[in-house]
Structure formats: C-alpha cells, structure tokens
Amino acid sequence: QQQVKQSPQSLIVQKGGIPIINCAYENTAFDYFPWYQQFPGKGPALLIAIRPDVSEKKEGRFTISFNKSAKQFSLHIMDSQPGDSATYFCAASTGTDKLIFGTGTRLQVFP
Amino acid sequence: ETGVTQTPRHLVMGMTNKKSLKCEQHLGHNAMYWYKQSAKKPLELMFVYNFKEQTENNSVPSRFSPECPNSSHLFLHLHTLQPEDSALYLCASSPSPREKLFFGSGTQLSVL
Numbered sequence: 001q002q003q004v005k006q007s008p009q010s011l012i013v014q015k016g017g018i019p020i021i022n023c024a025y026e027n028t029a030f031d032y033f034p035w036y037q038q039f040p041g042k043g044p045a046l047l048i049a050i051r052p053d054v055s056e057k058k059e060g061r062f063t064i065s066f067n068k069s070a071k072q073f074s075l076h077i078m079d080s081q082p083g084d085s086a087t088y089f090c091a092a093s094t095g096t097d098k099l100i101f102g103t104g105t106r107l108q109v110f111p
Numbered sequence: 112e113t114g115v116t117q118t119p120r121h122l123v124m125g126m127t128n129k130k131s132l133k134c135e136q137h138l139g140h141n142a143m144y145w146y147k148q149s150a151k152k153p154l155e156l157m158f159v160y161n162f163k164e165q166t167e168n169n170s171v172p173s174r175f176s177p178e179c180p181n182s183s184h185l186f187l188h189l190h191t192l193q194p195e196d197s198a199l200y201l202c203a204s205s206p207s208p209r210e211k212l213f214f215g216s217g218t219q220l221s222v223l
Contacts, residue, residue: 004153032209043115043201043214044154089154093209098167101154 002027004092006102013080014110021075021105023090028071030092034099035064035075038087047088048075080109114138117202117215125223126192132218134185134202142208143185145177148199148217160185161208192222 005024013019023033034049050057050064050073057064061078077084090102115136124130136143145157159167160179174196176188185202199219203212 009151034211036212041216043203043216044212045214046211049211098156098159098169099212103151103153 002100004090004100004102006090006105008105009103010106010108012108012110015081017080017109019077019080019084019107019109021088021090021107022072023074023092023102024070024072025092026071027092027094029094030100032093033064033066033073034091035062036089036091036101038089038104040086044089077107080107082109082111085109115202115204115213115215117200117218119218120216121219121221123221123223124189124192126194128192129188129190131189132187132200132202132220134187134215136183136185136202136204136213138204138206138213140204140206140213141182142205142210143179143182144203144205144212145185145187146201146203146214148201154201157187159208166208189220192220194222196220197222 007022011019035047036044037047038044048059048062050066052068063076066073085108087104087106089104091099093099118133142161147155156169157171158177163179178186199217201217202215205212
C-alpha cells in the first residue's frame, strides 16, 4: 500500500512531442505528489508538485494531471526538447516525513 | 539548484574496508537525509535527521552508521559492506521534514 507504481520505464520521443509519464498509488492518505527530474551525474531536483485539492497544475511546459478517484497522477511535457532528456521520478507522501518514490522513467528526446 | 555537497563523488572499497561519506549543506536547512539509489528501483530512504536528531531509520543494516554532528553536516560510515550495497548514495536536505528536498550529486559506491 505504500508503493507508487510508475510507468513506462523508458520513453523515447522526438523533439516537439508530448511525453506522458504515469504514476498510480493505493494509499488514500497520500496528500503531496511531487515530480523530480534527474540528469546524469546529478541528484534529483524538484520539478513540480501537486496536492489532491486540484486536478491540474502547470509550470511552464510541465503539467501534472491528478485523478483522485482513480488514484493516479501523470506528468506531461509539452513541446519536449532534447534538454528535457533525463530520468523522472514521481513520489508521494502523507503527514509523515517519508517520501515514497516511483522507480523512475528514463526520457530521451531526439532532435 | 545546488547547495548540498557530497564527497567523494566515487568510492571503490573492499568488503573489509571502513570508509565514510560526507555531506554538507549550505542552505540553512534543519532536516537531512540519506537515500540509496539502485538501478531500476525506487529511491530508498535510509535515515532522516531533524535538528541533529535521528527521526527515522528505515530498517537499514548496522553496517551503515550515520552521524549528524550539526544541522549542516551528515556522514555515513561504512563497514564490512556487501557487493549488493553498490549504489549511488544521495544526501538531501530540506527546511523541515515534508518540505522540498534538495539533493546532492551523490557518491557512486562500488563494493568489490
């Protein structure tokens, strides 16, 4: 019940495409859903986060869609660029300090 | 955005060695964390410190021993590790637990 299931494991798109990464969870107590971006040789960095009181949040070309009833949330990258090539992790947490991460999605954007 | 520095960047050690990983944060945060990152697995939380006090030990084997002398420094002492302990060890900090995590670049550990 503490897991966050992330898919796909890897994703290849062309420049300008809209990659979509999906995550699903079981624990209805989760109330914070961040996405982290990790470039090779670097640690993860917070990209965007959402709380369950909204169904969508946009920051630049990055959008989180949240479906509370389905217990799913997804990351969309509009007009993807080669510089977006990275590994993306979804995560979830409750009122405790433990953030549960997904397994990661390696995104490659080709010119 | 950095502000969390980890040393060394790479470490190769034998199973009988003793080594330490160091993490320093210059962000004025009160919470610090150790995570383990293995290929195709979720990031695994190992330890959490808040105001220098350990608040979480996620069932980590005793061959990993953390130390937090102050809110800016965090160490992970390693002793008699196993090859399956080879991974990227990430340090992170946050203003307080549950707030945005700031990660270092990690130490890539190889146990031979």
